């Protein structure tokens with residue numbers, strides 16, 4: 001599943017090629033994504049200049065003067081970009097082509113849980129859109145720090161691992177990144193979120209930023225590749241220190257990495273390095 005680092009890498013790649021360019025055409029081959037792609041979308045976008053692409057959580061916000069195109073990659077989606085004249089034949093899972101004079105952006109999504117929606121400027125700030133209004137803090141932006149995390153965890157009795165995954169405190173900390181961040185911060189993934197001290201929240205916030213930043217860098221190493229849009233998570237998994245490594249030696253203390261299930265998701269951790 002595409003996670004925040006992968007979406008951020010995609011955003012950077014799309015922005016570099018498409019920002020500032022007018023849309024030539026939008027072709028929708030399959031409207032049935034998680035929600036139907038609006039029938040009027042091609043007419044809404046034709047000839048309009050894309051100002052910039054922002055990201056909120058795992059949503060890409062394609063900003064135009066008259067509104068925002070909201071896209072999400074769902075479980076299996078990806079945007080690929082092709083230079084004019086080098087566009088491959090469309091495959092069965094290629095559902096949308098958004099063409100500019102500089103490149104074609106193609107949305108591929110085998111499982112079709114992705115989304116492509118339009119938010120007109122007349123409806124106000126896109127941050128208040130129903131899909132975006134309940135998202136937690138952006139971990140890579142200045143507002144996310146230990147004191148803020150500490151305050152947000154008050155009254156949360158679920159385990160810190162599960163609260164991180166829930167996305168309403170902080171967005172984009174997927175399963176790999178939750179295990180890695182808690183290892184980095186030396187925190188037992190089972191500890192109730194509200195029990196974490198302020199000092200440990202400071203360490204955890206820093207660990208989350210570091211782990212996500214490294215994953216973006218890992219995915220960003222393929223940024224020069226014109227077409228590739230997936231892989232940040234896959235690339236990062238190779239350099240993960242505990243995720244997927246149960247039975248291997250902890251890179252810090254040498255004890256075996258453990259695997260447990262929390263909320264039906266696997267957690268990997270070191271019982272010596274990570275304390276309650």
Ligand SMILES: [Zn+2]
Nearest residue numbers: 250253270273
């Ligand atoms: Zn250890």
